[in-house]
Amino acid sequence: MGHGGAEIGGHKLLAVAGMTFNLDTLYMTWLTMAILVLGSLLIRMNWSLIPGGWQNFVELILEGLLGQIDATIGPNGRKVAPLLITLFLFLLIANWLGLVPGFTSPTNDINTTLGLALMIIALVHGYGIKTKGLLAHFKHFIEPNLFFLPINIIEELAKPVTLSFRLFGNILAGEILIVILGILVPYVAPTLWLAFSVFVGIIQALIFTMLSMSYLSNSLQEHHTGEKEG
Template sequence: MEHEIGSHHLAHFAGLTFNMDTLQMTWISMAIVIILAVLATRNLQLIPGRWQNFLEMIITALLDQIDGTMGPKGRKMAPLIITLFLFLVVSNEMGLIPGLTSPTNDINTTLGLALMVLVLVHVLGMINIGPIKYLKHFFEPYKVFVIINVIEELAKPITLSFRLFGNILAGEVLLLILGMLVPYVIPTAWLAFSVFVGVVQAFIFTMLSMSYLANSIGKDH
């Protein structure tokens, strides 16, 4: 069964409710990232053209950030970090295209990504540092601090997801309102600013993810 509430199409299956707009835009974003990856690596040249050079600049900048934040061991996480950044950039900008919406304007998407990062942080922490040693740091410097440390860990996915969700949703809503109240000039200027905000928010989410992952691979801070 499927029906529409406002601009969202909801589908019910097995007692669960799905936002079909978010699901469709998520799959489209993933397809765009895959297509970009294929096009970027299909005809690699020793002397890169404009497209290859542009993508190489992005990858090089991200690798520098990974090395600086996570250390040499961070290169193992480079495919995940780069893919996450590209997916967020594409997803954030989808809502700026007429008729489309950003999957990141749905808290379910951003919270899912944040939980993925935090679960990976703890799994890698126990693998690389050791389960006992990793869990022990929650009780340091004093056992009573375990409550504070647990609250801090629970707050990470919440702040990480709500920051991205709030910025993208607010930008799209304001763009629609400006389009109705003051057509053309102001919405166009805000559209350009929204493109910039989408990239910045993707970068912030990725950088925070790297800082969390740095602790789980044994890099001292």
């Protein structure tokens, strides 16, 4: 739960047709999407040739991410640029929501982070198959030889696990510490940690996005290199 909740790490549950839903995660995810969509529309409506205020901040983020995408993936990076930029902004807002009293971060729920990680891995293989073909894409599992197949499979399975647990663990731990510090050392310590958590939210969103970028680059760059050789 966020620092306004009574139970740390707990969720409000709803059981429907044998399935359990974390209501607070759903509400905060919808709120994150609403903030992202409405914010984008407001910025778009007030976009100016001479940037100022929030437009400077948004352009700084966009230019930084686009530059990193071009450097990491190459020319094919623009295919996934909208996805990666949206992912970063979604994670940034989601991470910061838990710092608001009474709110929780959707990313403090492993269901959210694992779902995002699985989406990235699915896109990695989707782009790989689309650009190289089924057999050519999965050929790397038996490289440099067939004996590496089990190791390569384990490595592939570990990617969404490590990607999701890193983000989930850091965000949940941050919210727990705010609650504990608020009980043990009111006012000063929670305020300082809250300021630090804003920075942590940026870093964790950036790490998740950069790792996603790296995984996608392996698929897109291989095809690009193959085209040059051909």
